[in-house]
Structures are given as C-alpha cells and as structure tokens.
Ligand code: SF4
C-alpha cells in the first residue's frame with residue numbers, strides 16, 4: 001500500500017485531533033490519533049488491523065494500492081484540470097493608460113516613464129478585434145471576463161473620460177460586463193457616466209482609517225485621498241454599482257483593521273449588499289524590499305486574532321490567502337479542496353492588452369518588454385513559444401514541485417517572481433503556503449467541527 005504524496009496533516013488546538021486534507025482526491029476530514037497511527041503504519045509498510053478505517057482512507061484517496069496508481073490518478077486529474085481551463089471563459093485585461101494620479105508609499109512603478117498617454121482609437125479598435133478573435137477561437141461558450149486596468153483608468157481628463165466611455169460602449173455591445181480596477185480618487189466624477197452601463201463591479205483601494213490611508217495612498221495634488229474615495233464609493237452604490245473595497249494589509253495598517261471596520265459600519269455599509277470590503281496580503285511582486293511587508297502566515301495569524309477579538313471585523317472579508325480559502329470554502333460553500341496544478345491566470349486563459357499594442361499574460365508584467373508575448377497592433381501576432389513558457393508552467397513540469405506535498409495547494413508559485421527572484425520561469429517559487437494552511441486549520445477547526453455531518457467532510 002502507498003500513502004498519498006499529497007496528504008497534509010495539521011494538528012489543531014484540541015489534543016489528539018487533526019485536520020487531514022488531500023487536494024489530489026479532494027478530501028478533507030477531521031481525524032484523531034488512531035487514524036494518524038494507521039497512516040503512519042501504511043507509510044512504514046506495516047500491517048494494519050483496522051480494515052474499516054483503511055477502506056475509508058483508500059476510498060477518500062489518502063491511501064493508494066500502489067505508487068503507480070497514484071501517478072496515474074495524478075495524470076488523470078491533470079488532464080481533467082487542463083480540459084476545464086480550456087473550456088473556461090477567456091480573461092481579458094485592457095490597459096488604456098499607464099499613467100497614475102497617486103504616488104503610493106509602496107508603489108514600485110517608475111512614474112517618470114508613465115506619462116499621461118492614453119490608448120488611441122486605432123489601437124483600441126485593434127484590441128477589441130483581437131479580443132473578438134481570441135474569444136471566437138476559445139472553445140468556451142461563456143462571455144469573457146473583462147477588466148479595465150491601468151495605470152489609473154479613471155483619471156480626470158477629457159480624453160480619458162471619452163476613451164473609458166468608448167471601451168464601455170464596445171464591451172457593452174458585446175454583452176460583456178466590465179470590471180474596473182481604480183484607485184477611486186476620481187470615481188465620483190465618473191459615476192453618472194458609469195451608471196448607464198451594466199458593470200460587474202468597480203474595485204477601489206482603502207488602506208486603513210483616514211490618517212493611515214492618506215499616509216499610504218498619496219496624491220501629489222490633493223491633501224488626502226480618503227475622503228474623495230469614500231464619496232465616490234457612496235455615490236457609486238447610490239447609483240446601483242457594485243463596489244469591492246480592497247485593503248492591502250501589512251505591518252503598518254494591520255492593527256487598524258477593526259477601526260476601519262467600524263468606519264464601514266458607521267457608513268451603513270454592512271447592510272449594503274453592493275459593497276464588499278476585503279483584505280489581501282501585500283505581496284512582493286516586484287524586487288523592491290518593502291519594509292512593512294509581513295510573511296503571509298504571520299499577517300494571517302494576527303488577522304485571525306482580530307477576527308476572534310473584534311466582532312466588527314465580520315464586515316471585512318478574507319480573500320487572497322490561498323491556503324485559507326480552502327477552509328473558508330469548505331465551511332461556507334461545501335466545496336472541497338481541488339487540485340491546483342497552476343498558480344494564476346497567467347498560466348491559464350488571461351491576455352493583457354496595453355496602450356502600446358503589446359500583449360502580456362501577467363497582470364503585473366504589462367509594460368515590461370521582456371515579458372511580452374506578442375503584439376495586437378497593427379495585427380495580432382502571438383509568439384507561441386513565449387506564450388508557452390507561461391501557459392505550460394505547472395507543477396508537473398517543475399520536478400521540485402511534483403514531489404512536493406504542498407504542490408496541489410501551491411500550484412508552483414508566481415511565475416513573475418520565479419523569473420525575477422527565483423531561478424527562472426521553469427523553477428519553483430516557494431512561499432509560506434504550508435504555514436498559512438497550518439494557521440488556517442487551527443482557526444477554522446472549531447467551525448468545521450460544529451458542522452452537522454460531524455467527523456467527515458466529503
Ligand atoms: S505571475 Fe505572479 S505577478 Fe503575474 S499575475 Fe500571476 S501571480 Fe500576479
């Protein structure tokens with residue numbers, strides 16, 4: 001018998017109890033010392049007397065008859081995963097400008113290179129033609145997930161306002177529901193126009209209560225960006241536009257999250273279903289050493305303490321910690337862990353189109369020549385070999401990942417960071433995903449235990 005390579009076992013804060021998880025077979029269970037003892041006996045090749053438990057462990061994919069059988073199952077799940085990606089909706093990001101009206105304390109962009117240039121009409125036309133072509137080619141029958149990104153897409157200028165309107169006209173004519181990622185500073189002046197379109201949602205960033213936010217999200221022109229952003233959010237929801245409020249969390253603002261949560265409640269936003277505040281870890285997606293950045297599991301440990309101690313934290317959702325999502329989904333939606341053979345959309349179906357006519361796959365690589373995978377202006381020309389480097393990156397193609405027990409949670413790490421800080425695109429980029437899982441197992445255990453089905457969570 002063979003113990004699955006992808007079993008993950010987490011001790012919890014109750015003596016002799018554990019959460020056992022396997023992302024290859026999509027299984028998650030609460031188990032005790034006796035079950036762990038059986039797993040250890042299987043690992044050592046010893047005889048197991050408890051036949052019923054062993055049968056259950058085999059049925060759930062924690063134990064296989066042989067290693068070859070697990071390998072076959074792994075390949076089967078990979079083919080299934082690839083097929084699912086092939087059939088999933090295309091994802092398009094459009095960068096109408098790289099210019100931005102903020103100079104955030106943690107921003108790694110070179111602003112001298114980001115002049116106030118907006119995409120011209122010919123290039124915009126070519127971008128939509130290319131998106132139409134790629135959608136047509138996609139086996140998916142779903143409409144694309146379309147994101148208007150930047151730079152800052154909602155800048156206060158006549159030309160930019162017209163361009164955004166044009167983009168919304170084009171996408172609406174195709175039946176797409178755009179999502180806009182903005183810093184929110186000029187949102188208020190855009191709402192009247194935006195409200196005549198069917199938007200998926202607008203995402204803006206609020207990095208803490210007013211003083212902290214203003215210290216981090218800095219405008220060279222106005223004294224504080226907090227107030228205009230809050231006014232913009234309120235006006236947007238008053239006009240029936242869904243808003244996602246992103247909070248970038250690190251050591252500088254983490255302790256202030258309860259205060260920010262109280263502010264949201266005072267605004268009456270808790271009851272407003274159009275508003276979703278959520279926090280995401282400040283990640284190192286550049287080579288910049290940002291001094292307030294916390295390892296993800298350290299931030300999460302502190303955030304779980306805030307959730308335990310401050311009722312008001314309920315209004316801020318926890319999104320973006322890969323290992324934590326698994327437990328949250330199991331609890332809230334009954335979804336079991338599924339294998340992640342790849343890390344992000346750059347390895348799947350995403351294309352990013354910029355104002356210069358270049359195409360990328362990584363959201364944070366747009367504008368960086370060495371990462372471009374083709375052009376769309378004047379005509380669409382994709383460099384299949386450059387694209388393949390991103391699309392074919394999976395844990396099965398990185399030897400260290402294939403033998404790593406965290407692989408099917410991790411997906412091999414960020415491709416950009418592997419290229420810039422690691423040993424190259426074809427190599428792993430490890431993070432603290434194991435520690436994130438351990439922290440999350442301890443936090444979610446009491447909730448999982450109380451679920452009506454008791455011991456097993458299949
Ligand atoms: S490759 Fe890394 S930086 Fe680029 S989109 Fe994916 S996770 Fe983000």
Ligand code: SF4
Pocket residue numbers: 395400401402404405406407408410411412413428429430431433
């Ligand atoms: S990147 Fe590191 S942690 Fe992630 S699967 Fe590969 S070896 Fe494991």
